[in-house]
Amino acid sequence: MCEHKGDHQCVAISAETVKSVWKRALDLFSTRGDKAADEQLRSYDEAPEFLRQNPFILKGYRCNLALRRCARSAFEWNNETLNIWTHLSGFFIMLALFVHDLVYRLDEVSPSAVDRAFCVAICLAYMTTLLLSVVYHTFNCHSEQCYQRLLKWDVLGVALSLSMTFLSGVHFAFSCRPWLELAYGSVELLLVAIVLVLNFAPRFAGREDVEPARLLVLSSLVLFGLAPTAHWFALNGGLEAPIVRLLLPRIAVLFGLIGMAFAVYRFRIPECLWPGRVDYVFSSHQIWHVIVFLSLVWWHETGFVYFHFMSGGQQCAVPA
The missing domain is CATH 1.20.1070 (Rhopdopsin 7-helix transmembrane proteins)
Structure with missing residues (x-):
């Protein structure tokens, strides 16, 4: 297919293909049906006390997720x-x-x-x-x-x-x-x-x-x-x-x-x-x-x- 198109267009098509495959893979671990609160990452001050083990890590905390949701978060x-x-x-x-x-x-x-x-x-x-x-x-x-x-x-x-x-x-x-x-x-x-x-x-x-x-x-x-x-x-x-x-x-x-x-x-x-x-x-x-x-x-x-x-x-x- 790329023989009839420019190199830049081929690269763009390949990038779109990879992006599409990656999106479908992530969809397998989608968060549909979970509460909106679970979707948000918390700051250090917002995280529960037991997760606040490092005061220099200020953001990106997952908090009180269901076990299935914890597993999905490994891909996020x-x-x-x-x-x-x-x-x-x-x-x-x-x-x-x-x-x-x-x-x-x-x-x-x-x-x-x-x-x-x-x-x-x-x-x-x-x-x-x-x-x-x-x-x-x-x-x-x-x-x-x-x-x-x-x-x-x-x-x-x-x-x-x-x-x-x-x-x-x-x-x-x-x-x-x-x-x-x-x-x-x-x-x-x-x-x-x-x-x-x-x-x-x-x-x-x-x-x-x-x-x-x-x-x-x-x-x-x-x-x-x-x-x-x-x-x-x-x-x-x-x-x-x-x-x-x-x-x-x-x-x-x-x-x-x-x-x-x-x-x-x-x-x-x-x-x-x-x-x-x-x-x-x-x-x-x-x-x-x-x-x-x-x-x-x-x-x-x-x-x-x-x-x-x-x-x-x-x-x-x-x-x-």
């Missing part, structure tokens, strides 16, 4: 849209990596049954974390009760991914010293148990004063990882060991990514500098989501760097 423009889609797209990318691992990559490096189980567990934990985040950000505007419940599961997802990252690292670092693996793993599980208590115990439910303690324990999950890292470095003889030179830079990048994510989250950068200007795009929580996802993929790929090293004939990362 509000201050949660990118929070939803950064981790929903991340979930599907991680799922694709998981399938690729099972079909191709694990057979190429031939890990032990235990190592293979850790790889599967890491992928499942990461996908669970991403999916819990998507559910929380999609439906947290339904009601205060829904918000509080979903927030607990979202925090649990963060703890799950951090703990599986740590436990897998301890396993691979001390595979020939199981007593060290048990010792470090036990401390990590104790920290996870504290997170669970702060998160799910009824006496702490809905208490804002518990949030700093929860964040402190989550940070401890990361900071404690420095101890086995230093121990592993020393046991291998420092930078003289090939495995240390190979993996230490990757471990440093992981700690850097996680530290950056927590700093952005804690200090609400950049919206604390530009209140109301990054409500929809480039807010701290969106940056947090992207960095978290990058750290998950980075550690997943680090596992295969380790597997390739071990498949070269090395039987233990730490000599017995």
Whole structure:
């Protein structure tokens, strides 16, 4: 059809076609029949107290929507849209990596049954974390009760991914010293148990004063990882060991990514500098989501760097 028309006209026709298809897709999630009040996004001052968690995000709040309406709002423009889609797209990318691992990559490096189980567990934990985040950000505007419940599961997802990252690292670092693996793993599980208590115990439910303690324990999950890292470095003889030179830079990048994510989250950068200007795009929580996802993929790929090293004939990362 475009052979008989100018290039500009062809582009215009293509743009109209894309616009028409997109409009029809949005119509599937149309809001006909909902109350007009539900159609309006609220400002920070108009939003219910439970949604006012960030005083620097000034507009774009969905408030007290029906569950079906919450699902539809994921396809509309509000201050949660990118929070939803950064981790929903991340979930599907991680799922694709998981399938690729099972079909191709694990057979190429031939890990032990235990190592293979850790790889599967890491992928499942990461996908669970991403999916819990998507559910929380999609439906947290339904009601205060829904918000509080979903927030607990979202925090649990963060703890799950951090703990599986740590436990897998301890396993691979001390595979020939199981007593060290048990010792470090036990401390990590104790920290996870504290997170669970702060998160799910009824006496702490809905208490804002518990949030700093929860964040402190989550940070401890990361900071404690420095101890086995230093121990592993020393046991291998420092930078003289090939495995240390190979993996230490990757471990440093992981700690850097996680530290950056927590700093952005804690200090609400950049919206604390530009209140109301990054409500929809480039807010701290969106940056947090992207960095978290990058750290998950980075550690997943680090596992295969380790597997390739071990498949070269090395039987233990730490000599017995």
